[in-house]
Amino acid sequence: MYRLLSKLVVYKNIGEDCLLLRLSEALKESEQYLNNHKDFTIIKEEIISKIYTIINELLDLATNYGFNHNLWHDYLSYVLATSENPFSITCEKVGAKEGTVNQFAKSDFKIFKQLFDYDFEPLEKGLGINCFSVITNYKAIDKNSNRYNKNVSDKVRMLSYKIENAKDEDEIFQIVTDFYRDYGVGKFGLNKAFRIKKDHNRTIIYPITNTQEVRLSDLAGYEIQKKKLIDNTKAFVEGKMANNVLLFGDSGTGKSTMVKAILNEYYPKGLRMIEIYKHQFEELSTIISQIKNRNYKFIIYMDDLSFEEFEIEYKYLKAVIEGGLEIKPDNVLVYATSNRRHLIREVWNDRSDMEKTEEIHRSDTVQEKLSLVARFGITINFSAPGKKEYQEIVKFLAQKHGNITLSEEELLSKANQWELSHGGMSGRTAQQFINYLAGLEKQE
Numbered sequence: 001m002y003r004l005l006s007k008l009v010v011y012k013n014i015g016e017d018c019l020l021l022r023l024s025e026a027l028k029e030s031e032q033y034l035n036n037h038k039d040f041t042i043i044k045e046e047i048i049s050k051i052y053t054i055i056n057e058l059l060d061l062a063t064n065y066g067f068n069h070n071l072w073h074d075y076l077s078y079v080l081a082t083s084e085n086p087f088s089i090t091c092e093k094v095g096a097k098e099g100t101v102n103q104f105a106k107s108d109f110k111i112f113k114q115l116f117d118y119d120f121e122p123l124e125k126g127l128g129i130n131c132f133s134v135i136t137n138y139k140a141i142d143k144n145s146n147r148y149n150k151n152v153s154d155k156v157r158m159l160s161y162k163i164e165n166a167k168d169e170d171e172i173f174q175i176v177t178d179f180y181r182d183y184g185v186g187k188f189g190l191n192k193a194f195r196i197k198k199d200h201n202r203t204i205i206y207p208i209t210n211t212q213e214v215r216l217s218d219l220a221g222y223e224i225q226k227k228k229l230i231d232n233t234k235a236f237v238e239g240k241m242a243n244n245v246l247l248f249g250d251s252g253t254g255k256s257t258m259v260k261a262i263l264n265e266y267y268p269k270g271l272r273m274i275e276i277y278k279h280q281f282e283e284l285s286t287i288i289s290q291i292k293n294r295n296y297k298f299i300i301y302m303d304d305l306s307f308e309e310f311e312i313e314y315k316y317l318k319a320v321i322e323g324g325l326e327i328k329p330d331n332v333l334v335y336a337t338s339n340r341r342h343l344i345r346e347v348w349n350d351r352s353d354m355e356k357t358e359e360i361h362r363s364d365t366v367q368e369k370l371s372l373v374a375r376f377g378i379t380i381n382f383s384a385p386g387k388k389e390y391q392e393i394v395k396f397l398a399q400k401h402g403n404i405t406l407s408e409e410e411l412l413s414k415a416n417q418w419e420l421s422h423g424g425m426s427g428r429t430a431q432q433f434i435n436y437l438a439g440l441e442k443q444e
Helices: 019-034 041-065 071-082 086-091 101-116 121-127 131-135 150-164 169-183 186-190 223-237 255-269 278-291 314-321 362-374 387-401 408-420 427-443
Strands: 193-199 202-207 245-249 271-275 297-302 332-338 378-382
Touching: 019 041, 019 071, 019 121, 041 071, 041 121, 041 131, 041 150, 071 101, 071 131, 071 150, 071 169, 071 186, 086 101, 086 169, 101 150, 101 169, 121 131, 150 169, 150 186, 169 186, 186 202, 193 278, 202 278, 223 245, 223 255, 223 271, 223 297, 223 378, 245 255, 255 271, 255 297, 255 332, 278 297, 278 314, 314 332, 387 408, 387 427, 408 427
Parallel strands: 193 271, 245 332, 245 378, 271 297, 297 332
Antiparallel strands: 193 202
């Protein structure tokens, strides 16, 4: 196996800690052991221990991504699906293009075909183990889809099945490049939502593996607001001009839920979302530098955005949205939700230059703060629903749930009582009320 991997060109840099490379090293040691006629029992045990450690990590990966049947094939497909190199990135969302690099790619796919067909039987007999026979004929325990990354699992297992049935490297080339065209490559290809974290002074974008599967059809009311957001996002993913968006208004009116639904709606068309918190705004330029050349549309999402009068993080945001020397890439927009119309808390002292402060022209500072909102080309207002709208939301959610047996009169009467003691009329209050009723139905 290590001889095969040494001949890879395009997929050479799959990571020093990659299970595939570590396994090849362990198999290289086992081959040297088996070719030596002396009885090195201790060395044999060390080799077996290394192999079992790798198998353990493969089982963890299989659990996280829902691999099944042939874990070896699923793992090799996972390597191909996640390997970001100049060839795979060039193919993402567009497919194969003519070029000499395709010859190297096909040579690598010939090697992967040999890895798919790798015979572990001599190794198992020589070391007295059977772990490879087990993982290539594996029956995973049935588990709920929220226990593993089903989104990645379905794609990788489909790729695995197609490569299993491919007759040669030319067919694998077509299968893999079609996969890159349809889904992309690496973390951005296989996942829809992301957060950021710092690791040894490096800014890392990492996937959120379980996201809320809410759809636009699940949202009750706010049709005008919904249409504005849909129209802007649709233009964005289609490569047309689009605006940054601020969704503001009363708490519990569904601003964040609508953004999540937009992501789920347009993810198949190349939309990705990176959630960022206020204390991370200074990383915005670094984040954009990592995504600006990828063939996806990215929304940088800021939930419940607001600033106190002493906070200055808003300046990073202003510079990124509009005003810095480096222009914002065409594949990046900012969507933010807030309960505040002007985002930055304003106090009475801000309204006058006559107050005794160290700053002479304090009103200029206020205008600087308030100008942040102007950087959002579209602002969408979400007001708390009136009684009629609230009741329509309740009826919609009850009908969608399907198991609420109350009459309409009883339903609305109880909904009115519920909102009086649960924060007033809002979409969130209506959903909490339906959740409460559903719990009672289950108990009965």
